[in-house]
Amino acid sequence: MTPEIYGNDAALRLIRTMAASGRLPHACLLWGEAGTGRKTIAHYLAMAALCTGPHPPCGTCPSCRKLLHGSHPDLTVVEHSGKKNGFSVETVRHVCKDAIVAPNDGACKVYLFADCDYMDVRAQNTLLKLTEEPPPHVRLLFTAAHPEAFLETMRSRMMSIPIRQCTREECRTALTTQHGYAPAEAARAAEACGGSIGRALAWLADEGMQTLTGHAAALTDAAADGTLYEMLRILAGYEKDRQSAAALLRLLDLQVRDALVMQYGQTDLAGCDRESAAHLSKTLTAGRAEQMHDAIREAQEALLASVSVRLVLSALGGRLCMISEKGRGYVSASGGRI
Numbered sequence: 001m002t003p004e005i006y007g008n009d010a011a012l013r014l015i016r017t018m019a020a021s022g023r024l025p026h027a028c029l030l031w032g033e034a035g036t037g038r039k040t041i042a043h044y045l046a047m048a049a050l051c052t053g054p055h056p057p058c059g060t061c062p063s064c065r066k067l068l069h070g071s072h073p074d075l076t077v078v079e080h081s082g083k084k085n086g087f088s089v090e091t092v093r094h095v096c097k098d099a100i101v102a103p104n105d106g107a108c109k110v111y112l113f114a115d116c117d118y119m120d121v122r123a124q125n126t127l128l129k130l131t132e133e134p135p136p137h138v139r140l141l142f143t144a145a146h147p148e149a150f151l152e153t154m155r156s157r158m159m160s161i162p163i164r165q166c167t168r169e170e171c172r173t174a175l176t177t178q179h180g181y182a183p184a185e186a187a188r189a190a191e192a193c194g195g196s197i198g199r200a201l202a203w204l205a206d207e208g209m210q211t212l213t214g215h216a217a218a219l220t221d222a223a224a225d226g227t228l229y230e231m232l233r234i235l236a237g238y239e240k241d242r243q244s245a246a247a248l249l250r251l252l253d254l255q256v257r258d259a260l261v262m263q264y265g266q267t268d269l270a271g272c273d274r275e276s277a278a279h280l281s282k283t284l285t286a287g288r289a290e291q292m293h294d295a296i297r298e299a300q301e302a303l304l305a306s307v308s309v310r311l312v313l314s315a316l317g318g319r320l321c322m323i324s325e326k327g328r329g330y331v332s333a334s335g336g337r338i
């Protein structure tokens, strides 16, 4: 059995069609946001390239079985090396040398360079010749967030396949059927992570992340209602942790963005909680969304500039309350501004 891959039917179909007609490209880039399954699809492509069955990838031939067990000698997952999660020139040279040698088992040798976002110019230039004129038995696979991670010279030599994020529904199914999570837990994770299976798995494993998304949702509600004290209460929990405070503000900013796009009927949401975004959406205007975004951005800049976290957060709470429709009413009724 080939592994069940959720979402990205078009990419999988393309890979199967190319494999069936023996036209898999020598170099291929699978690009999309982290957590969308780029690496899983790269393994699927490797399986299609090495499969010896009649309908590649069959999932049952000896080659596919070895790949499923992670023991195929002709698939090399190149390890990161050098600075900043990149690939050192030495590592790339080693691959270029190894690529000349004929395959061990199958008809080809597959090299997977995953997460190439920090592959520097020197490493890419070292790899250029192999990408331009690979021996007939070599297949190079790359994954990255954007094609722009590569030099134009490299990019023009590889086939580029976009990998999209799963829907929340697909994410939920993957979490329950493949990873054994209970339906309610899977639903919460899929919702909090906008359908990204990779992010949802990280979220489920990290209680801190779950608390953070819960607070971002509560903060969105408080901003919608203009309840200053509720906002300050949540923000006060982050006074001693600059990094978590910054993460919370990033999530809040996405919630504001979602609340605004909901007004235009868009369903392409990026935030961590649909319900509170919908709540905020009811009272939001484009102008108010912009003011909130500016307030959050300025607070983020102040956090980066080492201003006291406590000060930044209480100032932000006050500003968000003033911006909210109800907060304005409350402030003017009490005869003064915060």
Ligand SMILES: [Zn+2]
Binding pocket: 050, 051, 052, 053, 056, 057, 058, 059, 060, 061, 062, 063, 064, 065
């Ligand atoms: Zn097979």
